[in-house]
Amino acid sequence: MSEDFYDVLGVSSDASADEIKRAYRKKATEYHPDVSDDPDAEEKFKKIQKAKQVLTDEDKRDAYDRMGHDRYEQAEKHGFDASDGGAGPFGGAGGVGGDPFGGAGGMGGGLGDIFEQVFGGRGGGGRRRPRAGRDLRTELEITLEDAFEGVERQFTVERPAECDECGGSGHPPSADAEPCPECGGRGQVTQVQQTPLGRVQQTTTCRRCEGEGTLYSETCGECRGEGYVRDEVTLTVDVPAGIRDGQTLRMEREGAPSPEGGPRGNLLIDVSIADHEAFRRDGDDLHYDLAVSFPQVVFGDTVSIPTLDGSVEFEIPAGTQSGETMRLQGKGMPRLRGRGRGDLFVTTQVVTPESLNEDQREALEAYAEAGGDEIEVQEGFFDRIKRAF
Known part of the structure; x- marks a missing residue:
């Protein structure tokens, strides 16, 4: 370190x-x-x-x-x-x-x-170097696909801008000026105390003139003496592939201007990722619920499942249980800074049919009897009508 x-x-x-x-x-x-x-x-x-x-x-x-x-x-x-x-x-x-x-x-x-x-004369009226303006913060919502691929996004943000009316001075050009009586025009006040260890000297920014050293007879009517007005600006940010919900991007020198003439602050962008209709995200991994039928999990099957970069063939082994989770390596989200990808976890969900035709019903009854199950099949009204005819 x-x-x-x-x-x-x-x-x-x-x-x-x-x-x-x-x-x-x-x-x-x-x-x-x-x-x-x-x-x-x-x-x-x-x-x-x-x-x-x-x-x-x-x-x-x-x-x-x-x-x-x-x-x-x-x-x-x-x-x-x-x-x-x-x-x-x-x-x-x-x-x-x-x-x-x-x-x-x-x-x-x-x-x-x-x-x-x-x-350079500090303590005798010298001024410290101007600080950068304050950081600003905004929010940006993207889709899971945007986070997967990385995206360039435009957005609009409100931030302070120098007042055109007064040029950022906070007062009209015609305003009368006089040295600040509090600091004598130096912009700073110095306090000296005598201690057992010697003289202690502390210099701070003058509160009355806010370090400018000058007081003016008028303030700008446009910015009310602030020197800045609210302004809308459209910016473009590169969102890296693999970014996670809640992470923050920083745009250098796109924040508030410095009142001391220093560089602008930074713009901090809090990224949120919208919920996806098919996938749930856990870190760099994705989770997907696959709806399957009873015969598919009994006999096994090969199905097509979606991923964020296209569909893939997925094999359901014979005897798979409902709720069982299987993994597809490298089919999740890209990791930041290009360090591979997470995995896709597929969880099978057996779907129970809500209605059966006659052949399906008889086949299931035969299956139940062959397995020794005693199931009393409850017929609906229309089933009984069809049997009667």
Whole structure:
């Protein structure tokens, strides 16, 4: 398992917070020491927990992305806490014990100066890189045949789009602008606290101007200051062969736009598969009920049964019991990523005739007598009329 936190969780470096949390739950279940057979499960589980702790905290993730894995880990060993805005116990108090990265006393400010260089001014009014827009979710229903073959489907989804009226600014071009009095036009506010370990500095986005640094006298009448309006867009998605009911497809960068000017979020498509009139699905296997007559199961027979890629000849052995299940290998659903196919399970269901002609009735009575069965045959009204004539 790689040391890089994104690789540890198996996500991309621009994954959303929800994707990171889902990946963590999946990995944690796989490598939990109480359930995993992996001899290194405990160590891997600790790495998974550490990766989630860092990547789900905005400040820590921002620091991790800027510094890289090795430098971030080294900084943490020396007391750096990203939630403190980079100050840590060594910064802001003249340094304790010198600079752990070299230059003891020669760089003046110890770790505080180094983190400021790494962060590009963070903690002194610098802004973090823009985050991606939020993920959107929609549903798509397909048939079992679609899931068997794989299909390209068009669908329409509603999502936010930049307001044409104001160009996404949220205000008319003629609106008067002034610096936000809360943050002084910086878009961020900084709070500093003195602790026994030194000065702790925390920088957050200004709530009044939402990080823009400017307040406007008017808001756009079209989008009501949001900068975005609802828009319908038609997209095409490739549904892979073998997909299962309830699985989710992801379309990169087709979600909501970022209010910070970053990339769009992703579009998550929850796939549902409609019930089929002939087949029931269980994982990659299919189940089919075959209606047969009493003579067919007694003497055996060869019949044609449907599959999702054409009919096949199927042999019913003599003496087959009603409810007995037989397997056709490789006639089920394709497995994802091309790893063969599941099986088709055929269950025989003997159909009892609702009416018999005279010859059929006599033959069955003779069969019952030959087997020693004493069956009192109840004749219907019309049977008795026919016997009378």
